Ligand SMILES: Cc1cc2nc3c(=O)[nH]c(=O)nc-3n(C[C@H](O)[C@H](O)[C@H](O)COP(=O)(O)OP(=O)(O)OC[C@H]3O[C@@H](n4cnc5c(N)ncnc54)[C@H](O)[C@@H]3O)c2cc1C
């Protein structure tokens with residue numbers, strides 16, 4: 001017999017590898033609302049199957065834990081069982097020989113602590129809490145709960161205006177979202193079980209591009225109630241749109257020259273062209289709400305004065321203040337805040353960066369936007385300094401890749417330590433301290449100083465993109481509760497003990513996404529309407545085509561393409577290409593219509609009104 005041999009894979013091993021991938025896809029496509037206790041039991045069983053069996057805590061202990069959790073599901077447990085589960089899991093975590101046992105036990109401890117009330121519901125009432133009834137994966141993950149299978153079915157039938165009107169029932173900014181939504185709806189798309197998620201955002205963009213003229217939306221009879229909305233960003237505009245449809249008289253107060261908030265004064269036009277944004281806002285204004293621009297609540301009128309004049313107020317002021325790095329030399333001429341620069345660009349003030357060396361500090365989407373804008377403004381070089389790893393950047397992976405393709409250089413694991421000025425007080429260089437990846441804190445490995453010397457990067461401008469703050473002090477002084485400068489509204493958008501004041505969007509959540517801001521406006525509209533004593537329902541009269549049996553043969557996902565980097569970096573024109581008719585037809589055919597098949601129909605299915 002030979003001493004050693006090469007390992008060739010067996011059919012069994014190859015099949016198991018495939019099964020792992022299948023399980024991964026199954027987990028990925030699990031929609032919220034599944035019974036967490038049942039899932040915990042299944043995960044534990046899977047972990048136990050991996051046990052080598054050498055150490056008792058893992059071999060015997062995990063089996064015992066499984067029995068205990070199953071007794072909860074079978075209605076045989078009492079409240080003491082919960083304590084036994086917790087202590088058993090903790091002792092396995094401490095005593096198992098390897099990570100298989102200890103991590104399985106850690107998962108069980110996490111489960112008992114994280115959803116103890118679900119365990120209790122099973123023990124006390126023999127049922128599952130099932131908090132989330134929106135069981136269509138994509139619909140439940142879209143914060144505004146857009147009827148995605150519905151609009152995709154309409155696109156497939158070539159009924160584009162109907163598709164967009166159906167979207168508007170929940171989201172009045174379909175053109176904007178078709179361009180720049182971060183599409184959380186695709187995360188758990190069930191089509192991933194077959195091949196890949198449906199390109200939901202791309203299909204939305206396609207429908208809007210073929211919609212034709214925007215028609216005046218139907219509005220309810222005037223109620224005589226007056227509502228003020230502070231801030232003309234997506235959240236404020238959404239609230240104004242739905243409340244006007246409900247028959248209330250709305251006025252949007254916006255401190256800047258034009259409406260749109262960060263859609264205009266943040267997101268660059270190569271991702272969201274201004275003519276598309278303008279058309280969208282004009283379409284929303286057909287509901288009849290008034291807008292007063294160049295008018296700041298706090299400066300031109302106090303919040304208290306405004307409150308007296310209206311039956312209800314919605315605060316949606318966004319997050320616009322730039323954060324400082326807090327290093328020496330930050331006051332140098334040439335250190336520019338990213339939000340300030342993008343705001344200027346939104347007002348049509350294009351800085352000339354021809355031949356300049358730029359360093360951007362930050363790793364989020366704003367950093368990528370400002371870096372890619374700098375390239376388009378003629379910069380000789382753009383370096384993005386980030387103290388963590390590239391993999392830990394909060395920017396979308398496609399934005400990071402796009403920035404690199406545009407010519408930006410990423411300097412990961414480099415923390416800014418000071419900015420060097422020249423004799424005239426202008427930026428001469430930025431000094432960076434190399435980092436090494438360290439302990440995981442809050443889900444990301446924290447960087448720590450590496451044993452390496454500081455690096456000097458000569459540059460003409462430093463663009464700071466390390467997050468935004470909220471200008472909320474005046475609202476705090478007026479008695480609105482604040483939490484770390486955010487407006488501390490409830491999940492319903494209101495405040496305990498404060499009548500008629502609501503808030504939502506970035507000023508409540510912190511800097512987030514357009515669709516979350518839209519969802520905040522939608523929630524506020526429903527609850528303001530109820531506060532005023534009404535129960536108007538937002539509905540859609542679009543009839544859906546009969547259900548089609550989807551083809552489940554694996555088929556590639558149609559991804560969006562972009563203009564070549566060498567061409568697009570010369571201008572601020574739209575970077576992403578549209579889907580073709582053929583692509584939209586093929587992509588829409590892939591949707592499995594989970595509102596009709598699977599749990600969708602049984603547990604909620606389609607929402608016709610809200
Ligand atoms: C550079 C950048 C890129 C982004 N890219 C994306 C993206 O690709 N996808 C995505 O989903 N999200 C993106 N976002 C986030 C998104 O733009 C925001 O989450 C969203 O705009 C928040 O909406 P909002 O209505 O809450 O606030 P905002 O859009 O900030 O609007 C608030 C409005 O209130 C006005 N205002 C403030 N104070 C007052 C006052 N006292 N009186 C009157 N008016 C006032 C402001 O001028 C502003 O117009 C990006 C953000 C930035 C900065």
Ligand code: SF4
Pocket residue numbers: 141142143144145146148171177181182183184185186200201204515
């Ligand atoms: S708005 Fe965004 S999250 Fe909602 S369906 Fe459209 S792409 Fe998905």
Ligand code: SF4
Pocket residue numbers: 136137138139148149188189190191198200590591592593594595
């Ligand atoms: S297959 Fe269609 S209905 Fe199902 S989750 Fe994906 S987009 Fe939604």
